[in-house]
């Protein structure tokens with residue numbers, strides 16, 4: 001990728017989001033994504049569905065948090081809309097929707113979530129912020145390499161996933177304060193960076209550096 005492309009990509013991303021993420025997506029992942037367009041879209045569809053489901057499970061668990069209920073309800077609806085849009089694109093492109101195992105990424109972050117409340121909720125919100133921020137960054141990095149319909153779709157996703165990142169982080173800060181959240185974010189950032197920069201046997205939307213198996 002040229003320096004110019006990186007500048008264009010960074011222009012799509014809010015400075016706060018770039019500062020939040022501990023590292024850029026490795027170039028090798030971008031190359032693997034372009035080599036596996038069907039797998040990328042199937043896993044993308046899975047991620048949208050999972051994002052809606054995570055938001056809804058928060059709505060069931062934390063009924064005493066009105067701001068969370070409103071934000072998560074809006075977010076779940078948007079993720080389901082994204083899901084429909086990805087499935088539509090797959091159909092247009094003749095890509096069959098098959099069952100594929102999830103990447104290690106979300107589970108790799110969730111294993112560090114505290115078991116006790118109220119810490120647990122804050123950690124779950126921080127993990128949500130990382131997943132949204134990384135998704136947003138990856139959409140933006142892919143855009144310069146994609147055909148126009150997919151690039152247009154991903155540009156719209158950069159905006160909404162960027163908003164979801166702000167929503168998750170904003171809720172965490174509302175409930176636990178900025179200083180406490182910053183400290184937890186730093187811990188999760190180290191785990192996130194390891195998941196993104198270490199070798200990963202499976203290629204997925206949130207996978208690490210693809211292993212060279214062939």
Ligand SMILES: [Fe+2]
Nearest residue numbers: 048078079082
């Ligand atoms: Fe989404």
Ligand SMILES: [Fe+2]
Nearest residue numbers: 051132161164
């Ligand atoms: Fe999202």
